[in-house]
Amino acid sequence: MRLIAAALLTPRWEPLAPRVVGPGEVRVQTRLSALSVASELSVLRGGPFPSALGYQTLGTVTEVGPGVTLPVGARVVTTLGHAAWGVHGASRVIPVPDDVSDRAALSVILAEETAKGLRRVRPGPRERVLVAGAGLLGLLSVFNLTRAGVRDVSVIEPRADRQALARQFGAREVYAPAEAPRDAFDVGVECSAAPAGFATLLGALKPRGRCVVLSDGNWGALTLPPDFHRKELSVVASSDGEDYAAHARWWWPRVHPVLEALYPLTVAATDLPGLYATLDRPDRPVSVLVDWQRTIRP
Numbered sequence: 172m173r174l175i176a177a178a179l180l181t182p183r184w185e186p187l188a189p190r191v192v193g194p195g196e197v198r199v200q201t202r203l204s205a206l207s208v209a210s211e212l213s214v215l216r217g218g219p220f221p222s223a224l225g226y227q228t229l230g231t232v233t234e235v236g237p238g239v240t241l242p243v244g245a246r247v248v249t250t251l252g253h254a255a256w257g258v259h260g261a262s263r264v265i266p267v268p269d270d271v272s273d274r275a276a277l278s279v280i281l282a283e284e285t286a287k288g289l290r291r292v293r294p295g296p297r298e299r300v301l302v303a304g305a306g307l308l309g310l311l312s313v314f315n316l317t318r319a320g321v322r323d324v325s326v327i328e329p330r331a332d333r334q335a336l337a338r339q340f341g342a343r344e345v346y347a348p349a350e351a352p353r354d355a356f357d358v359g360v361e362c363s364a365a366p367a368g369f370a371t372l373l374g375a376l377k378p379r380g381r382c383v384v385l386s387d388g389n390w391g392a393l394t395l396p397p398d399f400h401r402k403e404l405s406v407v408a409s410s411d412g413e414d415y416a417a418h419a420r421w422w423w424p425r426v427h428p429v430l431e432a433l434y435p436l437t438v439a440a441t442d443l444p445g446l447y448a449t450l451d452r453p454d455r456p457v458s459v460l461v462d463w464q465r466t467i468r469p
Contacts, residue, residue, distance in 0.1 A: 173254035174443060175221045176214045182224060182444040190258045197241060197264060198234040199249055200256045205277045205434060206459040207307055208450050209364045210387055215447060225252030225461075227280045229273050232264075241266065248276055250415070253443060253461060265419045274460065275430040278311060283418035285311045285385060288409030289319075292381040294358040299323045301356040302342070303372040304363030305333035307433060307458050308385045310340045312360050317341035318425045327351050327363070327371055336457070339429050351375045354402070361393070362386050370396045378402040383409055434460040441465075 177183040192198050205227040214222050228251040232243055239261045241247075247264040251257040267276040285308055294300045300321055302309045305328040316324045317340070325344040326337040334345045346352075348371050359372045359382035369384075373396055376382060382404060384393065399406065412418065437460040438446055446459065 173252070174224045176211075176218070176224055177221050179218075179220070180215050180447075182215060182447055184444065185221075187255065192234050192236045192258055194237045195239060195261055196236040196258050197232050197239055197247075197261050198256060198258050199228075199230040199247060199251065199264060200233045201228055201230040201251065201254060201463045203229045203273055203277060203463065204251070204253045204440075204461045206450075206461070207281065208455055208458060209306065209390075212447065212451055213387065223252050223254070225254075226250045227277050228252060228254070228257075229267070229277050230256070235261070246273075246276075248279055248415075248419070250280060253440070255440075255463060262416075265416050268423050271423055271426050272428075272431065274434055275426045275428070277460075278426075278430045278433060279419045279422050280412070280415060281307060282311050282315060282422050283412035283415045284308075284410070286315050286418050287412045288312075288383045288385045289315060289360070291407045291409050292358050292360075292383045292405075294321050296320045296322060298357035299325070299355065300358045300360065301325050301327065301351070301372060301375050302337075302360040302362060303327045303368045304361075304365070304386065305330070305337040305340075305342075305345075305457075306362060306364070309360070309362035310336060310433060310457065312362060312385065313337060313340040313342050314427075314430070325356070327368065327375070330453075333457070336432060339432065354378070356380065358382070360385060364390050366391045366393055369393045370398075373398045373402075373404060373406075376402065376404055378404075380404050382406045385409055433458050436460065437462055439465040 232245045246267045326342045361384040364386035
């Protein structure tokens with residue numbers, strides 16, 4: 172089975188069609204998947220319908236086709252989403268080192284997607300960087316930036332629990348939205364998914380500052396405030412990653428137990444469709460881990 176957005180606010184399981192494993196392919200049985208809450212809610216609220224939900228998955232290789240060197244039993248990360256199994260090109264799955272936990276390994280997909288966005292603005296090690304929002308994208312942006320040697324990374328975040336997480340992930344300063352200094356930062360990273368957060372971020376940038384928008388499941392339209400023109404700012408967007416395997420090679424030696432804090436809630440896959448209705452609220456978790464080993468697999 173796999174989970175799809177069948178219609179407005181209607182997640183639904185659908186059966187998976189039988190699939191033969193061909194040359195250069197592997198079958199992966201899902202062990203864990205993880206939600207990107209804002210992105211998945213935006214699909215359920217706005218389509219297109221039908222659409223598959225989710226894209227962060229960890230599983231075990233159960234079958235390999237001709238020409239594949241990856242062994243049966245290998246633990247891998249894929250972009251399958253919320254599905255019991257999938258068949259992939261072997262070059263598109265990411266083997267997980269033995270010393271990396273399942274929960275930490277799941278972070279590698281969005282880690283590359285945030286890293287790709289950061290490459291669009293190329294913050295220097297001595298530049299001041301401000302991240303708006305300490306959700307999944309924001310926290311991974313902080314982790315990427317600080318582990319890449321950027322020394323001065325700060326965060327705007329209204330929730331006290333997420334402010335504490337931002338500090339754990341490496342933020343030097345954490346501001347409530349009303350406290351963010353103006354005209355103080357060289358680079359901005361928009362992960363708040365909120366029009367007010369985006370405006371505050373642009374207000375905090377120096378003249379001719381650079382900003383990348385990573386959030387896509389936005390809670391309203393992101394519009395350009397007067398600061399954009401007054402300070403001649405540059406704003407670019409970034410979406411999917413470019414090379415997940417390449418970023419994984421950089422990521423694995425830097426994995427830290429703090430990454431497991433991205434998933435404060437675990438549910439069985441059978442409980443997933445009913446979960447979405449509880450997530451459209453201000454106290455939603457950063458992400459949710461879906462345990463497929465607690466689920467009968469049709």
